[in-house]
Amino acid sequence: MSKEPESNLASGALGALESIIMGIAGSAPAFSVAVTAAVIVAAVGALSVGSILFSGLIMFGIMLAFVHLNRMSASAGATYAWVGQVFGPAWGFFAGWGMLVASVIFMVSATVPAATSTLTLVHEFFGIADLKENTHWVALTAAIWLTIVTVIITKGVKHASYAQLILTVIEGSIVIALVVAAFKQYGQLPAHPPSWAWFYAFDTTTFIKGSLIAIFFYWGWDVTLNLGEESVGGDPSAAGRGAFWSMINLMLLYIILMIVVLIVLNDREIAEADTNVLYAIANKLFAPPWNYLAVLSTILSTIGTIETQILQFSRGMFAMARDNALHPRYARIHPSWQTPWVATLAIWGLAVLLIFGSSYLPSVKDILDKAVSATCFQICFYMSLAGFACAWHYRSAVQQGWKAAISQVVWPLASALFMVFVAFYSAAFSFDWITNLVGIGGLLLGFIPLLLGRARQRSQQPAIQ
Numbered sequence: 329m330s331k332e333p334e335s336n337l338a339s340g341a342l343g344a345l346e347s348i349i350m351g352i353a354g355s356a357p358a359f360s361v362a363v364t365a366a367v368i369v370a371a372v373g374a375l376s377v378g379s380i381l382f383s384g385l386i387m388f389g390i391m392l393a394f395v396h397l398n399r400m401s402a403s404a405g406a407t408y409a410w411v412g413q414v415f416g417p418a419w420g421f422f423a424g425w426g427m428l429v430a431s432v433i434f435m436v437s438a439t440v441p442a443a444t445s446t447l448t449l450v451h452e453f454f455g456i457a458d459l460k461e462n463t464h465w466v467a468l469t470a471a472i473w474l475t476i477v478t479v480i481i482t483k484g485v486k487h488a489s490y491a492q493l494i495l496t497v498i499e500g501s502i503v504i505a506l507v508v509a510a511f512k513q514y515g516q517l518p519a520h521p522p523s524w525a526w527f528y529a530f531d532t533t534t535f536i537k538g539s540l541i542a543i544f545f546y547w548g549w550d551v552t553l554n555l556g557e558e559s560v561g562g563d564p565s566a567a568g569r570g571a572f573w574s575m576i577n578l579m580l581l582y583i584i585l586m587i588v589v590l591i592v593l594n595d596r597e598i599a600e601a602d603t604n605v606l607y608a609i610a611n612k613l614f615a616p617p618w619n620y621l622a623v624l625s626t627i628l629s630t631i632g633t634i635e636t637q638i639l640q641f642s643r644g645m646f647a648m649a650r651d652n653a654l655h656p657r658y659a660r661i662h663p664s665w666q667t668p669w670v671a672t673l674a675i676w677g678l679a680v681l682l683i684f685g686s687s688y689l690p691s692v693k694d695i696l697d698k699a700v701s702a703t704c705f706q707i708c709f710y711m712s713l714a715g716f717a718c719a720w721h722y723r724s725a726v727q728q729g730w731k732a733a734i735s736q737v738v739w740p741l742a743s744a745l746f747m748v749f750v751a752f753y754s755a756a757f758s759f760d761w762i763t764n765l766v767g768i769g770g771l772l773l774g775f776i777p778l779l780l781g782r783a784r785q786r787s788q789q790p791a792i793q
Contacts, residue, residue: 347570347571348574349492350555353629353635354552354632356632357578357585358630359438361605368538375526379535380586384579387546389744391550393719393744395568396718397410402567403556404554404644405643407423407550408648415717421774424647425771426774427706428641434547434637439470441626442470443468449623449624481635481672482669484667498628502625503585509613513612519597537754540751545582546575548633550711551637552570553567555639593609593612606622606626607622645658645675652785653778653781701767702766704767705751705759715741718740
């Protein structure tokens, strides 16, 4: 038999408002725009706005799948638990493994912007050499931020929620100020004149390229479901309401922010801004030192998304270890803090190794581009499994009226199919070998713990007399 967890998670610690904040912070609006806007504009130009809208609709279908599956059981494992119940333990394991691998790789793309922004502030305000393009200094600073956030999370989910609320309020205030100033100063003389063609003038290649990158914008809201065991109950649960409303807010916010990027900055300015587009916008809108508020918002947003991804990873690993799919040591709960502290330390250790390993790539931009692309592949993998599981489990809903059929079967299934198509098309025609090695190879590594887990389970079964 597997060893039982030492105690339970902190049940009822999070309400609906805290779940919504966690969902928004998980996607990290300021971070996502700062890091990914230059990448998506380079890929599809002004069609970035349409890409974000359509990817939001695709992700909305996955969100519906998560909310409906959450009614089966509120589990810290989320996709791992639900896919396992619907399609069997092997598929459930790889759904969980895909999320774990994505979270670890994401630690690189998340901590690097926090590090570069921190080094920018240090250079500007303390006169120290500009080190934001030095990959080794960036790695060291990223590891420091990661350690600070890990300590806060390990001390308890309530501490994490309080920190997240403060960070999100400050970040949101800065972003709103940027949006208002952008429309006031550049609404009449935009760098890119707004056009309805931004929403529809796609060909197959631009639609797929834009969709894959835009999916990265939205990822992270699903942490609300991994915190389901620590949320206040009800029907729908606080976790489900958190997922729904965070997605609504994120879709509106990302479309507005992408329009702001295009009306304030021209193509050259966007490309030169690289990993901090918001700072480039603020430089055109505000005089020093107020322009550095955009750098602060990126740091706060990045810290917020690091926090939520550590929460998601640790809860997912905890659930898998609790079921003996991974080693039971990762299911240990701290007796006072009620957090899966061993699983939390696991992602800290893995992320630090990956951060310093990636520091040997030629540039910070190379690190981010490869990390974002590999993460997107894994997001598509595990989230599509949730969409398929929802459509199959609730397939009888097609006979219960069009609303139930669309929300429980059609939309989740269409979203899952599109994610599968985008992932495999990108792997075949867009990714270089390093990205494919990290993205696909990371998933294939799951066979090792899967087989080890099965061997461990067989050894724990009593011998037949």
